[in-house]
């Protein structure tokens with residue numbers, strides 16, 4: 362399937378009616394994917410197809426961000442969001458805390474109204490420095506796709522072995538200051554069917570959400586090609602039904618535009634690569650206008 366990697370440290374800006382102007386930060390080198398999950402739905406593709414990669418240095422990341430923010434300031438168009446996403450798991454960067462500190466300093470001096478978000482798979486939150494970094498930003502968005510161990514192992518394929526109960530205990534350490542993101546999908550992988558929207562899955566997941574007590578839950582499904590072709594999308598209506606059950610717990614829940622926004626960036630780029638073009642496109646366009 363047509364998956365791909367980000368080729369720059371900074372991507373965007375992307376405009377959306379609801380979220381304003383967003384800038385993305387990719388900590389991985391252009392040809393690399395580095396993640397300790399290997400999700401069957403990952404739009405960057407399988408880990409095995411992009412081995413040998415490494416992280417951009419802290420200095421390069423902060424220089425690229427500073428340059429972009431300065432350029433945007435000159436144009437009078439500062440971002441509303443600076444979001445860490447990209448070719449893999451950002452919290453695996455050895456200098457993640459320092460990068461967050463540097464980003465906060467840049468944000469405060471150049472774009473004080475911008476919110477900082479990190480999309481993470483939550484595998485590194487057993488590290489105190491990673492938890493500290495996530496607690497410093499405005500929107501720490503942590504992945505929790507299922508409360509059933511066999512489902513996590515099938516759809517996320519974690520390299521780092523941890524039980525769901527251990528993950529829940531770690532997520533509780535944030536004292537309700539995090540946002541949980543859950544990818545809802547169904548399909549068949551290596552002859553095993555999965556569906557994290559079944560009554561049993563949703564009941565276990567809701568119990569976990571209640572225990573973790575995040576400040577928000579973001580629900581989404583696939584929008585683009587996935588490395589395994591057997592992954593099936595869950596409809597917006599089904600996601601909204603699950604979101605209502607989260608709201609009934611007194612927790613804000615929404616079917617995510619925020620995550621779909623980045624998927625849209627991927628989709629545009631994917632089309633260009635598919636045509637075999639070398640053209641650099643400027644990722645500045647209206648997505649949800």
Ligand code: SF4
Nearest residue numbers: 396398400403449482
């Ligand atoms: S955690 Fe994110 S980057 Fe890592 S494999 Fe899953 S979707 Fe891809």
